Amino acid sequence: MISATGAYISVKNLSKKHGHLEVLRDINLEVTPGELTVLIGPSGCGKSTLLRCLNGLETLDSGSIIINGIVLEKNEKTPSLSSDFDKKARAIRENVGMVFQNFNLFPHLTLLENITKAPVVVKKMAVKEAQEKAKDLLVKVGLATHANHYPCQLSGGQQQRAAIARALAMSPKAILYDEPTSALDPGLVHEVLQVMRTLDDEGMTQIVVTHEMRFARDVADHIVHMQEGNIVEIGTPEQIFTAPKDERTRHFLRNFL
Ligand code: ADP
Numbered sequence: 001m002i003s004a005t006g007a008y009i010s011v012k013n014l015s016k017k018h019g020h021l022e023v024l025r026d027i028n029l030e031v032t033p034g035e036l037t038v039l040i041g042p043s044g045c046g047k048s049t050l051l052r053c054l055n056g057l058e059t060l061d062s063g064s065i066i067i068n069g070i071v072l073e074k075n076e077k078t079p080s081l082s083s084d085f086d087k088k089a090r091a092i093r094e095n096v097g098m099v100f101q102n103f104n105l106f107p108h109l110t111l112l113e114n115i116t117k118a119p120v121v122v123k124k125m126a127v128k129e130a131q132e133k134a135k136d137l138l139v140k141v142g143l144a145t146h147a148n149h150y151p152c153q154l155s156g157g158q159q160q161r162a163a164i165a166r167a168l169a170m171s172p173k174a175i176l177y178d179e180p181t182s183a184l185d186p187g188l189v190h191e192v193l194q195v196m197r198t199l200d201d202e203g204m205t206q207i208v209v210t211h212e213m214r215f216a217r218d219v220a221d222h223i224v225h226m227q228e229g230n231i232v233e234i235g236t237p238e239q240i241f242t243a244p245k246d247e248r249t250r251h252f253l254r255n256f257l
């Protein structure tokens with residue numbers, strides 16, 4: 001689905017090392033606005049690192065990332081607050097939301113405070129306006145009556161929906177999710193996936209690391225399969241699930257049948 005508001009994401013020849021370990025090798029990926037891309041692959045293959053690179057949380061060893069017109073490239077110098085890289089990385093983080101496995105809500109703040117904090121502090125939005133927007137977002141994720149609750153008073157599914165509302169409060173052009181349902185009891189997975197489905201229907205650009213293969217099959221525009229820092233295969237759900245081109249994809253998916 002094409003959206004006028006979503007981000008275009010392009011990764012070219014991206015490599016990333018941690019010490020001598022090559023965590024990402026020559027990654028090439030294109031995401032058009034409004035697409036939902038699912039990233040699959042075994043533990044340790046580099047999925048989280050790729051998302052962190054896309055959110056400007058890692059420096060690059062080679063290649064480039066373009067998100068919403070902002071270009072990140074290998075940084076020759078050590079990054080510092082004033083570096084060009086860091087300025088661009090911060091601009092990317094203002095445009096791209098990130099949702100983590102363990103929700104990462106501020107435990108000492110209510111949901112309303114969690115959701116209004118970034119718009120007020122980073123975007124200098126008026127508190128009243130931020131609160132109005134936060135209330136609308138809580139309605140959207142089914143938490144209208146929980147504005148004054150603290151995270152510890154909520155189920156995991158509710159906390160994750162609040163974390164998505166918090167990401168949406170910055171009016172992001174894209175949202176990246178790192179195993180958003182992996183920490184949830186099985187009965188709570190569906191309600192979080194449903195929020196991502198709704199955002200997909202509305203044209204949000206999303207990249208989701210997940211092992212929820214039924215969701216991937218139903219909702220993804222493209223599935224990206226990674227192994228040992230490489231992209232092994234990119235395809236539509238139909239192609240990946242019914243006729244994978246790479247034997248490693250077939251082998252990996254066997255674990256989920
Ligand atoms: P995944 O999310 O697919 O499980 P990660 O991106 O977390 O994989 O990790 C990929 C590889 O990079 C793993 O071997 C991991 O141990 C290593 N790694 C990740 N982050 C760091 C780091 N900050 N320092 C050193 N090694 C790291």
Ligand code: MG
Nearest residue numbers: 047048049178
């Ligand atoms: Mg990970």
